[in-house]
Amino acid sequence: MITQRKVMEQLDLLKSRIGMKLVRIGKMTRAIAVQRFTANKFEVTPEQLTVLQALIDHDGMYQRQISAITLKDRPNITRIIKILEKMELVTIQPDVNGRKIHKIFITEKGRQVHAKVIPEALKLWQRTVKGVPEDELLITLRVLNKFKENLEKDLNIQI
Numbered sequence: 001m002i003t004q005r006k007v008m009e010q011l012d013l014l015k016s017r018i019g020m021k022l023v024r025i026g027k028m029t030r031a032i033a034v035q036r037f038t039a040n041k042f043e044v045t046p047e048q049l050t051v052l053q054a055l056i057d058h059d060g061m062y063q064r065q066i067s068a069i070t071l072k073d074r075p076n077i078t079r080i081i082k083i084l085e086k087m088e089l090v091t092i093q094p095d096v097n098g099r100k101i102h103k104i105f106i107t108e109k110g111r112q113v114h115a116k117v118i119p120e121a122l123k124l125w126q127r128t129v130k131g132v133p134e135d136e137l138l139i140t141l142r143v144l145n146k147f148k149e150n151l152e153k154d155l156n157i158q159i
Contacts, residue, residue, distance in 0.1 A: 051070060
């Protein structure tokens with residue numbers, strides 16, 4: 001049985017708006033990344049870098065897999081992949097099983113662009129966590145992972 005005190009504690013936690021703070025931090029990070037990518041005249045956007053990073057981690061994925069990893073919908077992923085293909089950063093190859101699906105592979109040029117851009121992304125990460133002791137950062141990451149696990153159980157995205 002949930003006590004009145006427990007309900008009040010949960011309401012206080014809800015009022016702290018953890019979710020809103022996480023969204024705001026995400027939006028701030030993206031806005032700063034866009035500014036820095038533009039200032040450095042990088043060939044890709046932060047959104048495109050996310051797809052390149054997914055391919056660096058797991059090359060030769062289907063679009064639906066990239067969509068699931070990046071949490072971007074199919075039309076958005078299709079648009080990004082077409083742009084990256086036009087820039088010769090990825091290649092699209094038919095599936096060997098002859099189905100009407102394709103695998104996406106990062107090219108050597110894509111790896112070079114990724115290598116050029118990733119130091120700026122790492123600087124942004126270092127700026128984000130500046131002043132946070134490593135033990136607190138590890139606890140924060142564990143808590144955020146738990147949030148993610150809890151939400152993944154209920155996530156139903158079309159991929």
